[in-house]
Amino acid sequence: MTPEDELTARRDRRENTRVDPANARSWLLLSALRADDFDAAQLSRADQLVLDCEDAVDESRKDEARRLVLDWFRTGGRAWVRVNERGAAAWADDMTAFRDAEGLCGVILAKCESPDQVVDTVQRLGGHVPVIPLVESALGIEDAVGIARAPGAFRLAFGSGDYRRDTGAANEPLAMAYPRSRLVTASRIGELPGPIDGPTVGSSHPLLREQSGDAVAMGMTGRICLDLEQPAVINEVLSPAPADVAWAQDFLAEFEAAGSVIRDGSDKPRLARARLISERARLFRVEPS
Numbered sequence: 001m002t003p004e005d006e007l008t009a010r011r012d013r014r015e016n017t018r019v020d021p022a023n024a025r026s027w028l029l030l031s032a033l034r035a036d037d038f039d040a041a042q043l044s045r046a047d048q049l050v051l052d053c054e055d056a057v058d059e060s061r062k063d064e065a066r067r068l069v070l071d072w073f074r075t076g077g078r079a080w081v082r083v084n085e086r087g088a089a090a091w092a093d094d095m096t097a098f099r100d101a102e103g104l105c106g107v108i109l110a111k112c113e114s115p116d117q118v119v120d121t122v123q124r125l126g127g128h129v130p131v132i133p134l135v136e137s138a139l140g141i142e143d144a145v146g147i148a149r150a151p152g153a154f155r156l157a158f159g160s161g162d163y164r165r166d167t168g169a170a171n172e173p174l175a176m177a178y179p180r181s182r183l184v185t186a187s188r189i190g191e192l193p194g195p196i197d198g199p200t201v202g203s204s205h206p207l208l209r210e211q212s213g214d215a216v217a218m219g220m221t222g223r224i225c226l227d228l229e230q231p232a233v234i235n236e237v238l239s240p241a242p243a244d245v246a247w248a249q250d251f252l253a254e255f256e257a258a259g260s261v262i263r264d265g266s267d268k269p270r271l272a273r274a275r276l277i278s279e280r281a282r283l284f285r286v287e288p289s
Helices: 003-017 035-042 059-074 089-098 115-124 138-142 144-149 160-167 173-189 205-218 230-237 242-257 267-284
Strands: 026-031 048-052 079-083 104-109 131-135 222-225
Touching: 003 035, 026 035, 026 230, 035 048, 035 059, 035 079, 059 079, 059 089, 079 089, 089 104, 089 115, 104 115, 115 131, 115 144, 131 138, 131 144, 138 144, 138 160, 138 173, 144 173, 160 173, 173 205, 205 230, 222 230, 242 267
Parallel strands: 026 048, 026 222, 048 079, 079 104, 104 131
Antiparallel strands: none
């Protein structure tokens, strides 16, 4: 087997086991200029890979970044692409370059602040490419419901770093509770999957675990990550704990044994939680303790 054939086989195996984007926990964000790392990132534990043509790329190198991504797609690579914001000149070039690109899973729209920006992006990409609006400002947070309801919006994501720069908010759970809650509520109203939280900057796994737990507590179901070591931690924290899976299975078994009859008001929320845990345990192959 040639090295190219071996790489293709490894890619196929990874894609066959990849968590679908509606339920993906870890979203690995990688500069589109780091072409030498594309293969390793695709084969990593990250549920989804995002190649960044926006913040990670200087204006003078936008064309180079697009070319590197498209060249990699032609070799069999697959990934999402973070495209430039709707108001930027580079946005139109992104739309032209990536429309109908084989290997493109979808796009993450940077600095989204209105439903129209989502609709424009969806239409320019042919109407069939999933678009994740990345909400990164006070204005975007306040219009989160409209953005979530925009035709073609696939899932919301939180650009926490730019949000803090825009508002002066601290990187603390209390300060981040409002924008996270807005995105969770908007996703529910827009009938979208749970939103994707912003990244933890740095290499501290205890901090990553803590901040991921904060996101889960708010109702977020995914997180952006910035290096190859973070996905494993994020996937673990954003998956049901084995003890919770055991509780859910026991509760559902008892409920069915009792004739699936609601006994009192407390059964309904517990039933909903048990079903959600069981479904996510199935998706992420978590066994009960």
